[in-house]
Amino acid sequence: MAVTVSLINMKGGVGKTTLAAQLAHAADRQNIRTLVVDLDPQSNLSQAILSPEKYVKLLKDKKPTVSAIFESYLPPSNSSDSPKPVDIKDVIIKKAGYWADTTLDLIPSRLELSHTLKNPTSKERRLAKALSKISDQYDLILLDCAPTESILTEAAYHASRYALVPVKPEFMATIGLPLLARSINEFKYENNDHSLDICGIVFNHSSAYSEGPEGEKSIKEVKVEAKKNGWNIYNTHVRYSASYPKAAREGTPIGSTSYVRWEVTNEFSTFFDEFLKSIGLKTIP
Ligand SMILES: Nc1ncnc2c1ncn2[C@@H]1O[C@H](COP(=O)(O)OP(=O)(O)O)[C@@H](O)[C@H]1O
Numbered sequence: 001m002a003v004t005v006s007l008i009n010m011k012g013g014v015g016k017t018t019l020a021a022q023l024a025h026a027a028d029r030q031n032i033r034t035l036v037v038d039l040d041p042q043s044n045l046s047q048a049i050l051s052p053e054k055y056v057k058l059l060k061d062k063k064p065t066v067s068a069i070f071e072s073y074l075p076p077s078n079s080s081d082s083p084k085p086v087d088i089k090d091v092i093i094k095k096a097g098y099w100a101d102t103t104l105d106l107i108p109s110r111l112e113l114s115h116t117l118k119n120p121t122s123k124e125r126r127l128a129k130a131l132s133k134i135s136d137q138y139d140l141i142l143l144d145c146a147p148t149e150s151i152l153t154e155a156a157y158h159a160s161r162y163a164l165v166p167v168k169p170e171f172m173a174t175i176g177l178p179l180l181a182r183s184i185n186e187f188k189y190e191n192n193d194h195s196l197d198i199c200g201i202v203f204n205h206s207s208a209y210s211e212g213p214e215g216e217k218s219i220k221e222v223k224v225e226a227k228k229n230g231w232n233i234y235n236t237h238v239r240y241s242a243s244y245p246k247a248a249r250e251g252t253p254i255g256s257t258s259y260v261r262w263e264v265t266n267e268f269s270t271f272f273d274e275f276l277k278s279i280g281l282k283t284i285p
């Protein structure tokens with residue numbers, strides 16, 4: 001059975017999508033059978049994995065997306081005029097990764113997912129149920145969440161064993177953390193048969209040199225909050241590098257972007273190893 005991890009922070013722009021994409025590529029490189037699920041109507045992860053061009057083609061071809069899992073029916077397509085019940089296999093894009101021998105699969109998103117947000121009643125377990133049917137075909141499933149708490153967050157909790165929390169060391173970095181703690185605790189209280197833990201907090205967008213007074217202060221505050229809740233903080237910080245947005249634009253792993261500095265690639269791979277350890281996964285030779 002795959003280990004399922006959600007990337008969550010109630011704050012936007014902290015690197016959830018960036019790290020989800022890069023972790024997926026890193027896992028793929030190491031022959032870890034990985035599925036990434038884009039749970040954000042903004043669909044940035046789908047674009048970062050497929051490249052924006054291929055993503056636009058997917059929309060044009062009316063390929064089903066994660067919405068279909070929540071709505072339980074595939075929308076009418078060219079081949080059939082009436083909606084038909086969804087099979088999760090219909091929404092998976094196979095071999096969506098970068099490497100020639102890729103086994104990275106993707107469940108993409110699209111803006112229509114916001115329909116689920118408007119009509120959320122009793123849909124929160126559908127994703128978990130769908131993923132459980134294919135979980136034995138993967139080692140790792142990564143879910144990229146939208147920042148706002150919604151039915152989609154709850155669906156991610158139901159489907160996940162762990163939550164990975166990226167934090168940007170800046171003013172107000174801690175703002176989403178008490179909310180997250182409360183949200184996870186409430187979920188655990190309501191669903192005491194389900195194990196859900198934070199595997200760790202990772203500082204992203206961090207500086208390779210000094211964080212400066214504001215950065216240092218926010219790191220301290222996050223550490224206090226983490227200690228209070230018993231959360232792990234990864235030793236490796238993921239630094240700011242223009243190669244991350246570039247990799248997202250090109251749909252490539254960070255190490256395959258042109259002019260990337262080896263320290264950046266190296267650092268990410270050290271973080272990746274720490275991450276794997278924290279969720280009890282070993283690399284497969
Ligand atoms: N380590 C990093 N170095 C440089 N830019 C980054 C880094 N992490 C994220 N970014 C950029 O910051 C912006 C927000 O990141 P994103 O992953 O979309 O955050 P979230 O999914 O949490 O909203 C994006 O433009 C992304 O390319």
Ligand SMILES: [Mg+2]
Nearest residue numbers: 016017040044
């Ligand atoms: Mg995002």
